[in-house]
Amino acid sequence: AQTVTQSQPEMSVQEAETVTLSCTYDTSESDYYLFWYKQPPSRQMILVIRQEAYKQQNATENRFSVNFQKAAKSFSLKISDSQLGDAAMYFCAYRSKAAGNKLTFGGGTRVLVKP
């Protein structure tokens, strides 16, 4: 079964600084997608960024970028120029056809942004 692990329960960052969140996953499949979701206190899950396993180029969305290391099964998220609105829970997720299309989530990392 696929598993997703986020080893950092909480991370703190100074406003305007950079923070990197770790995520590792376990799979024997070759065709899959990886996602980072943000969950603010409102509970609304918001997609931050996605990465296809077949693409070597790391995905980027404005201040958010990933470091995808397929061989190491690692998928970290970098938040640059952190803003107060970035404070939230961040979840790494895995999805594959072989796993039935469901999203499998890690345990989450809480990001605190200090002004």
Add this chain to the structure above:
Amino acid sequence: GAGVSQSPSNKVTEKGKDVELRCDPISGHTALYWYRQSLGQGLEFLIYFQGNSAPDKSGLPSDRFSAERTGGSVSTLTIQRTQQEDSAVYLCASSFRGIRTEAFFGQGTRLTVV
């Protein structure tokens, strides 16, 4: 509607009662998922629908939990004889078919069993 809608937003029930949680997915989305999130925890998969069929219900924790989807649209998650450990936020998500597509989430139903 514009997004995934869940109702009620909050539900307080007595232990032993049955509850029904509703999810209205985004129109046209064939895939629908239910997740459970305990306080401060990650998302636990419960069940996945493709159309009206549930090819994966492996996450349902006991036979007290059931779900159905009708007309390829609205889904209802039913918990019978609720227990205190059922207290959690229940999240629903929907998407088009395919692993690349974005899953959109509702704001969840917070269930409290007293």
